Amino acid sequence: MMLSSAPRGRPRDNRAHQAILTAATELVTELGYAATSIGAVAARAGVGKDTIYRRWSGKAELVYEAVFTETEATPAPDTGTLAGDLTALLEALIQEFTAPAAAAALPGLLADFAANPGLRARIRSEFLAPAKSGLVTVFERAVQRGETDPNVPVDLVLDTLAGAVFFHVGLVGEQPGPQLAAQLAAVAGRGIETR
């Protein structure tokens, strides 16, 4: 009984993998998401189109991996207050959404994810996974400090924070100033504080 089949034939080339991701990031940054085609990515990476389709099911999944997999596991902020923690989380979110490749990719990428039932579920579970775990931790501490109610709907808060940042800087295209995180924390944060 074999649990894992022995790998047969030529193994996949990891250099190709990396070249594809780099090419995808570059093209999305230069041309935008809509104008980036699989064929162009393949050409720039010096790779056949099949080599891409063998690894990703389409443009959305490829660009997602290329642009959003600098998954630095940021530890949850711990400034001592809910407002401070939220500001820190928002700063990270703003930074993530305004990085050149991400800003260029996000609207089209989210649209493609939203249009595909299989991908739609992954928006919250993957795009927002790091933010969510941080938010949960921040809330636990705030509950312990008595700053907020244990029944706060975390997912809704998360969608609100992400939606506000995405709409403000991703869609409307507003340049984020230095106080943006604090302002958003004030708008969206105090609502969940226990008075």
Place this chain on the structure above:
Amino acid sequence: MMLSSAPRGRPRDNRAHQAILTAATELVTELGYAATSIGAVAARAGVGKDTIYRRWSGKAELVYEAVFTETEATPAPDTGTLAGDLTALLEALIQEFTAPAAAAALPGLLADFAANPGLRARIRSEFLAPAKSGLVTVFERAVQRGETDPNVPVDLVLDTLAGAVFFHVGLVGEQPGPQLAAQLAAVAGRGIETR
């Protein structure tokens, strides 16, 4: 006093105009934004493609007009409290974003608008125009009642409300329950109240 030069040539056919908008709405609802093509809209409307391109510059502008120009001039809500007014505004926003054609069109449509510098400016000025005028009025009343600070950044609040609704129901695809508006008003509204 003549402000407009005399129209020359055969005037545009309003029946064609309407047939195109209807066909576009139907196709977006049935197939989704990405799968809706100008050619298919023309075919269903019984119209040549030129007749569409003569009036709209592309799919984004056409679908925008088809789906978001039942501009019912809703008067600003006046429930007596900021929280109540915001809830009413959010209910209208949720209803607008979850209507079948709008829900099918929004992610792709906003992506196309965001990708085009000329259209991007119109996201806030047209998609959110009715909501914004309502919000401004609601704030003026809240300021007079002493509920909030006159310096609240209205555009940022608007982006937060719209972003939250769009992300929560448009992208993530969450079905809006009856308390959603109130919950969002609580999350995003109390932050701007004067303590």
Place this chain on the structure above:
Amino acid sequence: MMLSSAPRGRPRDNRAHQAILTAATELVTELGYAATSIGAVAARAGVGKDTIYRRWSGKAELVYEAVFTETEATPAPDTGTLAGDLTALLEALIQEFTAPAAAAALPGLLADFAANPGLRARIRSEFLAPAKSGLVTVFERAVQRGETDPNVPVDLVLDTLAGAVFFHVGLVGEQPGPQLAAQLAAVAGRGIETR
């Protein structure tokens, strides 16, 4: 009994007629037959498209009239010999087929005429009408002089002369030298002489 109904309504404008023919000739000369469109002719003539369609059924008929209606009724040549007369006829034919507008129009124009059963019959009766009447006269004189046989198939000779000129200068694009008419008269003419 009225043979001709009195003309009612506004009479046709002769200046428009002439402007259309001029524009058609210019465009055919500048762009070639295939690239000349009815719309472009109308625009250059400062005329509506209907004003053209009211007078001609299509591009072929319009260009035919524009380019081949300098019907100078050349008298049949009379040099005293069949060879001389044929040379003179061929010179006229060569001149007609190599005039700038005619050279640009002929291949496409004849193709359109040949493709349309209604127009096809007019190729010999209109394009070659002047040449044919000249040829008949030349033959009658040659028969009287005993140079040729009365049973010569005139139409076939005419098609041969026209075909030779059209193929040589119209299609192949050979520049006609000064002896071309004489050479063709020698090739195609001596065959019909009585030895």
Place this chain on the structure above:
Amino acid sequence: MMLSSAPRGRPRDNRAHQAILTAATELVTELGYAATSIGAVAARAGVGKDTIYRRWSGKAELVYEAVFTETEATPAPDTGTLAGDLTALLEALIQEFTAPAAAAALPGLLADFAANPGLRARIRSEFLAPAKSGLVTVFERAVQRGETDPNVPVDLVLDTLAGAVFFHVGLVGEQPGPQLAAQLAAVAGRGIETR
């Protein structure tokens, strides 16, 4: 010694090639040259349009290859007399120009070739290539027999023969009778005999 680089990528499918040529021949025969579109050829051949454009630059080149590349290398006729040889050559030419697909294609096809400088040069070198080599041989034999002058302009004779046949049966649409070749040989052939 390698003259050709190794072919890379998927090789072209010969069945597609053949299906395209067959479809083109059929459509030209059924609808005529002008009404035959590349899209219709692709549809009937069960092929994408690109597969056609990858091989031919346009309708003219495609139809030329479809209709005129049953290059049966007919040996030059050798009947013993110039008149007999010319009659045989003309019979072949008549047969070629009156074959259903050829008759339907020729006027429009030659017009397209004549309108394009790049293609124009190929009219004599490709359409008439077989006839020309035959004609040259026939002439050499006739010169040896003393029937004709070595200085006869062969190209001009060829254009005359082809032009006569094309104009008579291709454009004017005359049905060729059994003596047509002999009559044309008499008209165009005796002129080049040495008296």
Place this chain on the structure above:
DNA sequence: AAGTAAGCGAGACGGTACGTCATGTCTTAAT
């Protein structure tokens, strides 16, 4: 003088074809 009818320039109309591009699959030889 008023009415009627056709011509006129402009340009919108429903169609059809164009030639290009992107998609995702397939087929080759070479690794």
Place this chain on the structure above:
DNA sequence: ATTAAGACATGACGTACCGTCTCGCTTACTT
């Protein structure tokens, strides 16, 4: 089995012309 290359069927793109139509206007002839 994977690779780079590139052919393949499909179908959308935005443009151009076709020949017809619908406007407001003009120009004649008919009452």
